[in-house]
Amino acid sequence: MADVGTLRIVHSPARERYEAILSTDPDGMGGDETVGYVDYVSETYQVVLTHTVIPEHYSGRGYAGQLVRAVLDDIRGSGKQVVPVCSYVQRFIERNPEYADMAVAVPQ
Structure with a gap:
């Protein structure tokens, strides 16, 4: 079952999220629900x-795929690389090779 509504991605640099x-209310009078998030740590080059x-x-x-795609697109615009510690992000990049050039190996 799909939700009827518009998914928007909100970046909160102060929260690193x-x-x-x-948004399920076309009039903008409420109806917003947080359906997921990605946490991160911003470093100088990544x-x-x-x-x-x-x-x-x-x-x-x-929702996870839409969210991660938007996150990676935003980071690409900053010129930084990503360290995909999150296993979902790792799999997403493996399945979407257009983002492979952004990924840095995760330190073991």
Whole structure:
């Protein structure tokens, strides 16, 4: 089942987080729900993507992929590389090779 609404990605640099917000009210009078987020640590030349969270009741609707794609596109615009510590982000980059040039090996 798909939600009817618009997904927007909000970047909060002070919190080092990107949030996926589902707007279900076309009039903008409420109805916004946070359906997931990506936490990160910003460094001088790279961004460490540490954690992607989609609550269970929003799982399987494609929100994680849309969120991670938007995050990677935003980071690409900054010229920084990414360190995909988060396993979801690692798999996303493996499945979407257009982002492979941004990824730095995760230190073991």
